[in-house]
Amino acid sequence: xxxxxxxxxxxxxxxxxxxxxxxxxxxxxxxxxxxxxxxxxxxxxxxxxxxxxxxxxxxxxxxxxxxxxxxxxxxxxxxxxxxxxxxxxxxxxxxxxxxxxxxxxxxxxxxxxxxxxxxxxxxxxxxxxxxxxxxxxxxxxxxxxxxxxxxxxxxxxxxxxxxxxxxxxxxxxxxxxxxxxxxxxxxxxxxxxxxxxxxxxxxxxxxxxxxxxxxxxxxxxxxxxxxxxxxxxxxxxxxxxxxxxxxxxxxxxxxxxxxxxxxxxxxxxxxxxxxxxxxxxxxxxxxxxxxxxxxxxxxxxxxxxxxxxxxxxxxxxxxxxxxxxxxxxxxxxxxxxxxxxxxxxxxxxxxxxxxxxxxxxxxxxxxxxxxxx
Numbered sequence: 507x508x509x510x511x512x513x514x515x516x517x518x519x520x521x522x523x524x525x526x527x528x529x530x531x532x533x534x535x536x537x538x539x540x541x542x543x544x545x546x547x548x549x550x551x552x553x554x555x556x557x558x559x560x561x562x563x564x565x566x567x568x569x570x571x572x573x574x575x576x577x578x579x580x581x582x583x584x585x586x587x588x589x590x591x592x593x594x595x596x597x598x599x600x601x602x603x604x605x606x607x608x609x610x611x612x613x614x615x616x617x618x619x620x621x622x623x624x625x626x627x628x629x630x631x632x633x634x635x636x637x638x639x640x641x642x643x644x645x646x647x648x649x650x651x652x653x654x655x656x657x658x659x660x661x662x663x664x665x666x667x668x669x670x671x672x673x674x675x676x677x678x679x680x681x682x683x684x685x686x687x688x689x690x691x692x693x694x695x696x697x698x699x700x701x702x703x704x705x706x707x708x709x710x711x712x713x714x715x716x717x718x719x720x721x722x723x724x725x726x727x728x729x730x731x732x733x734x735x736x737x738x739x740x741x742x743x744x745x746x747x748x749x750x751x752x753x754x755x756x757x758x759x760x761x762x763x764x765x766x767x768x769x770x771x772x773x774x775x776x777x778x779x780x781x782x783x784x785x786x787x788x789x790x791x792x793x794x795x796x797x798x799x800x801x802x803x804x805x806x807x808x809x810x811x812x813x814x815x816x817x818x819x820x821x822x823x824x825x826x827x828x829x830x831x832x833x834x835x836x837x838x839x840x841x842x843x844x845x846x847x848x849x850x851x852x853x854x855x856x857x858x859x860x861x862x863x864x865x866x867x868x869x870x871x872x873x874x875x876x877x878x879x
Contacts, residue, residue, distance in 0.1 A: 509871045517546075529554045537561075573597075578605035585610075663699065771799045781807070 519539040520528075532538055532549020539546045547558040559567065567573075567580070570590045577586070578600045586595040586607060594610035655671035658678065666680040686702050693712060695704035718729050730739045740748055762782045764770040770782045770791065776798040782791045791804040798804075817824045818831065828838055837843065857866055867873070 507868070507871050508874060509867055510874045511867075513875045515875065525555050529556050531555075532558070573605070573607040575605050575607075576603055577607070578602050580605075663701065767801065770804065771801060773798050 517537050517539055518532075519541050521542050522540040522545075525538065525540060530538075531552065531554050532547070534549060534551035536549040537546055538549065538555065545560045547555065548561050549558065566585045566587055568587050568589055570588065572588050572591070572593065573586045573595050577597075580597055580600060582597055582600055584597045586597070587593075588595070594612075595607040596610055597605060598608050599606035655669045657667055657669055658676065659665075659667040660678060660680050662683075664680040664682050666678045668676040668678040670676045682701070686704060689705040691705045691707040693706045693708050694702050695706075697703050718724055727739055730737060732739050732741050734740065734752060740752060742748060760776070760780045762770075762773050762776060762780060763785060764773065764782050765785050767784075770784060773780075773782060776782070776793050778793050778795055780793050782793070782804065784791065790807045790809075792807055793803060794805045795803050815821065818826060820826075820830075857863065860866075
């Protein structure tokens with residue numbers, strides 16, 4: 507079975523100074539990290555730490571001489587720094603014995619070309635990408651127009667102003683002219699420009715006729731006619747009540763007790779739907795139809811038949827415990843019995859039968875170290 511261990515591997519590491527002072531020979535493929543510089547090297551089993559180059563996809567090579575065409579064993583893009591002359595070189599072609607190294611030019615390496623005075627610069631031919639002297643003068647003249655800040659104002663139906671000198675955008679807050687007297691109302695009058703010229707309250711003539719379908723929150727009764735027909739709304743009388751002729755009769759069931767059949771048939775106040783409990787036979791009857799004095803009009807109310815009379819010899823509200831029931835062949839659980847069973851049977855089990863077998867490492871397993879990625 508293959509097991510994956512969530513392990514963390516610490517690579518050999520030290521400070522740059524300690525690596526230099528101890529100068530060890532790393533085994534082939536062994537990695538060493540400088541904790542303070544974050545640089546690292548891979549050993550070859552032969553060279554000391556100082557003799558090894560730093561590992562990188564495009565490492566910077568520190569040498570005291572300039573590279574030559576013979577230095578072609580490096581990847582294109584590698585930077586070579588001559589620590590003596592303070593010059594940098596970039597490898598652009600690594601053909602064997604014909605490497606091409608390009609010097610990295612800095613500002614210190616630039617040679618001044620010609621007279622780059624202001625007068626000569628302005629007269630250079632604009633076709634070559636430089637500024638034309640005449641055009642430069644025109645642009646300067648245009649720029650002078652904004653030397654003095656200008657005021658921008660709004661007139662007419664609004665007022666507002668702002669100062670603009672070309673140094674940034676200007677926002678002007680416009681205040682509309684007040685052309686209507688203060689007032690309240692729902693009816694407004696506007697001119698061709700959309701400005702409010704009048705405010706007044708709504709008159710009855712301003713409101714069009716509306717159907718109930720156009721008015722919300724009326725409720726369902728608002729669209730019904732009054733009356734006693736189907737779909738009508740009933741009107742309450744002066745006494746605050748609905749006329750009795752519109753109300754159905756209500757039957758209230760009474761409960762009677764009788765000690766015999768004769769007593770039940772003598773219940774002269776019993777109405778259809780009333781119930782009679784017969785104490786002599788422990789049964790209940792309901793009056794199906796009049797008259798009350800006819801036995802066939804009384805219908806027995808059926809109840810479920812309970813055939814259980816006792817449990818384990820007990821009657822009434824029964825609570826059973828192990829003391830009431832013999833063990834038989836199925837023994838009750840006790841802590842002593844459970845412990846004895848465990849001690850006897852667990853010793854016979856193999857670890858491979860446990861639920862966490864996957865967490866156990868066996869000598870026959872193949873191990874994979876996983877750093878948690």
